Amino acid sequence: xxxxxxxxxxxxxxxxxxxxxxxxxxxxxxxxxxxxxxxxxxxxxxxxxxxxxxxxxxxxxxxxxxxxxxxxxxxxxxxxxxxxxxxxxxxxxxxxxxxxxxxxxxxxxxxxxxxxxxxxxxxxxxxxxxxxxxxxxxxxxxxxxxxxxxxxxxxxxxxxxxxxxxxxxxxxxxxxxxxxxxxxxxxxxxxxxxxxxxxxxxxxxxxxxxxxxxxxxxxxxxxxxxxxxxxxxxxxxxxxxxxxxxxxxxxxxxxxxxxxxxxxxxxxxxxxxxxxxxxxxxxxxxxxxxxxxxxxxxxxxxxxxxxxxxxxxxxxxxxxxxxxxxxxxxxxxxxxxxxxxxxxxxxxxxxxxxxxxxxxxxxxxxxxxxxxxxxxxxxxxxxxxxxxxxxxxxxxxxxxxxxxxxxxxxxxxxxxxxxxxxxxxxxxxxxxxxxxxxxxxxxxxxxxxxxxxxxxxxxxxxxxxxxxxxxxxxxxxxxxxxxxxxxxxxxxxxxxxxxx
Numbered sequence: 003x004x005x006x007x008x009x010x011x012x013x014x015x016x017x018x019x020x021x022x023x024x025x026x027x028x029x030x031x032x033x034x035x036x037x038x039x040x041x042x043x044x045x046x047x048x049x050x051x052x053x054x055x056x057x058x059x060x061x062x063x064x065x066x067x068x069x070x071x072x073x074x075x076x077x078x079x080x081x082x083x084x085x086x087x088x089x090x091x092x093x094x095x096x097x098x099x100x101x102x103x104x105x106x107x108x109x110x111x112x113x114x115x116x117x118x119x120x121x122x123x124x125x126x127x128x129x130x131x132x133x134x135x136x137x138x139x140x141x142x143x144x145x146x147x148x149x150x151x152x153x154x155x156x157x158x159x160x161x162x163x164x165x166x167x168x169x170x171x172x173x174x175x176x177x178x179x180x181x182x183x184x185x186x187x188x189x190x191x192x193x194x195x196x197x198x199x200x201x202x203x204x205x206x207x208x209x210x211x212x213x214x215x216x217x218x219x220x221x222x223x224x225x226x227x228x229x230x231x232x233x234x235x236x237x238x239x240x241x242x243x244x245x246x247x248x249x250x251x252x253x254x255x256x257x258x259x260x261x262x263x264x265x266x267x268x269x270x271x272x273x274x275x276x277x278x279x280x281x282x283x284x285x286x287x288x289x290x291x292x293x294x295x296x297x298x299x300x301x302x303x304x305x306x307x308x309x310x311x312x313x314x315x316x317x318x319x320x321x322x323x324x325x326x327x328x329x330x331x332x333x334x335x336x337x338x339x340x341x342x343x344x345x346x347x348x349x350x351x352x353x354x355x356x357x358x359x360x361x362x363x364x365x366x367x368x369x370x371x372x373x374x375x376x377x378x379x380x381x382x383x384x385x386x387x388x389x390x391x392x393x394x395x396x397x398x399x400x401x402x403x404x405x406x407x408x409x410x411x412x413x414x415x416x417x418x419x420x421x422x423x424x425x426x427x428x429x430x431x432x433x434x435x436x437x438x439x440x441x442x443x444x445x446x447x448x449x450x451x452x453x454x455x456x457x458x459x460x461x462x463x464x465x466x467x468x469x470x471x472x473x474x475x476x477x478x479x480x481x482x483x484x485x486x487x488x489x490x491x492x493x494x495x496x497x498x499x500x501x502x
Contacts, residue, residue: 029178030292031170031257032121032315035244036132038077038187039273040263042068042284043234052206052231056242057286060261064288066301067332071342071360072265073309075273075280076349080264080308082137085116087312087329090345092460095137097348097468098274103478106471108138113326117312118145121180124321129168132184148172148179170253180315185240188267190229198232201239206231214279215431216271218401218411222394230267255291258318260311262286270395271414274349274380276358276367277432278424281344283308287332289318296333305360306332307342328460341449343456347464350381351480353487355464357457359449364442365432366449367422370465376414379486410434421446 044054046061047068073083074090082095090096094108101108110116118128122145129148134140142150149168166182173179191197195205208224211231217223241261248254263283266272272279285308289296310332313323317331330337344358355370369376377383377399386393390400401407402415410433413419421437423446436442457465468489477485482493 028256029126030289030319031178031253032126032180032319033170033248033257033259034182034311034315035241035259035261036182036184036187037237037261037263037284038184038189039265039268040188040234040237040284041230041267041272041279041282042263043231044238044284046286047284051210051212052235054234054238056238056245057261057284060241060245060259060288061286062299063290064259064286064298064300065296067285067287067306068301068303069305070262070283070285070308071281071305071344072263072283073307073344075265075276075344075346077264078135078137079345079347081135083309084264084311085118085134085136086110086114087117087309087324087327088114089309089328089343089460090137091347091457091462091464092328093138094463096345096464097137097472098350099135100137100348100472100475101139102137103471103475106469106475110138110140111326113324115324116140116145117315118180120316120321120324121319122147124319125178126319127173127177127179128181129170129172129179130166130182131168132166132182134166171251178319180319183244185244186233186236187263188230188233188237190233190268194229194232194236198235203235203239205235215408215433216277216279216410217269217394218398218407220394220397220401222392222397226269226394230269258287258289258292258315260285260287260315262308262311264308268382270377270382270398273382274346275376276344276346276356278360278365278426278430279432281358281360285311287314287318294318294333302332304337305339305342305362307339341452343453345462345464348468348476351384351476351484351487352378352380353468353489354378357453359453359456361449363425363427364445364449365422365424365426366446366453367424368450368453369418369420369422372418372420373488375416375418379484381480381484384484408433421450423449 043049044057046054046058046066072080074080076098078099079090079096083090086093093110121128127147129146170179170181198205206228208228211224211227213219213223248257262285266280266282271277309329313327313329313331314333316323323331342360346354346356357368359366383395386396390396399415402412422435423437423442424432425436437446485493
């Protein structure tokens with residue numbers, strides 16, 4: 003009898019290590035707080051230039067994951083990964099905003115369910131008061147039980163998908179919920195200085211920022227970096243309002259909170275690119291008032307995938323994690339990732355294929371399409387043509403064309419190198435490529451092999467040519483002069499033939 007009792011206690015303890023331990027019959031709420039386009043330049047991550055007291059307060063209630071990386075450095079594919087817990091290259095959701103037209107639609111594998119569906123099956127009410135932005139066909143009524151009447155329909159003209167609706171205040175009394183809300187993120191606005199001052203916050207000035215080595219020290223670049231800091235001040239203020247509302251509504255003591263960004267900042271070599279600055283994201287998990295195995299105020303330095311938010315959400319709520327998921331519970335006693343894998347394929351109007359293997363010290367990047375430069379006139383550059391003198395993108399490009407940049411700064415505009423290898427502790431800005439250094443040949447071979455195994459395991463759909471319907475989705479959306487990838491060369495030939 004004593005042995006059976008000890009086994010029961012051991013089982014209970016192990017269960018608590020992987021989930022939130024609450025009173026019998028009480029199911030914790032799960033709330034995702036979504037931030038767009040933001041790097042973790044927070045004081046909770048040892049940032050010195052600014053202070054983020056509300057983010058710090060949340061961090062003091064939970065765990066800060068210092069080395070969390072997005073599965074894709076852009077929103078729609080990453081969101082598709084997070085809501086399914088599977089790699090986008092496995093499900094075919096890897097291209098930036100795809101499957102949104104009647105001619106070309108992407109369906110998830112039959113056995114794959116979204117996270118909200120799994121929560122609904124467990125008796126939770128669900129809502130998403132922010133954009134879905136998924137690269138697959140879905141019935142919003144199947145995902146969310148609340149707020150669908152407020153959501154905008156998904157159609158070919160609404161490329162970001164439904165903008166969502168609902169609130170935790172719409173949840174039936176006594177029912178647990180899974181919800182997702184959004185707060186101010188890394189997309190700066192023209193009036194951000196005035197807004198910060200109205201809140202009693204002092205904006206960061208361009209003169210005070212550090213310019214990373216991958217960028218030239220220019221007024222446009224300094225302003226871009228300062229703006230990102232200022233968006234973080236806005237984020238911190240917005241989080242403070244959410245925390246106050248949770249407390250006012252009596253939800254602070256029974257809600258597991260996830261704070262994260264979908265990818266890194268919107269700096270030129272960050273968003274859309276698999277460098278450290280594009281992949282690293284803030285990721286904080288807190289369960290204030292709940293008895294958990296996580297030590298409040300602790301920090302984790304192991305590498306994790308942002309996609310692990312899916313399995314972690316289920317496990318902390320005491321729900322099973324489906325076997326098809328690539329996502330893992332970060333609080334499982336056996337949790338460990340030797341590498342975090344990420345991908346980058348078509349980014350709006352630019353076709354590419356890049357894979358990333360992030361290790362504890364080294365970062366390996368494989369560029370499969372070396373017939374085009376990294377900076378290939380993406381949509382952010384094309385939009386900037388309206389005011390090129392104000393754009394960090396176009397100012398850097400102009401200096402590259404004039405031969406006035408360092409080799410590392412100019413590399414994105416010149417010939418493509420197939421492999422890149424960086425030692426992050428000594429080179430956090432990733433400007434010294436070690437791939438051709440014979441001293442690192444063994445490290446290169448090891449990470450190259452890990453990537454090859456991942457490609458085989460996932461069936462990497464990015465390795466195959468796009469269908470005619472997928473290409474038509476691109477050409478129907480963007481003007482011909484935006485389409486400068488070699489795959490669109492036929493459009494130029496067609497235009498030349500039509501010219502008298």
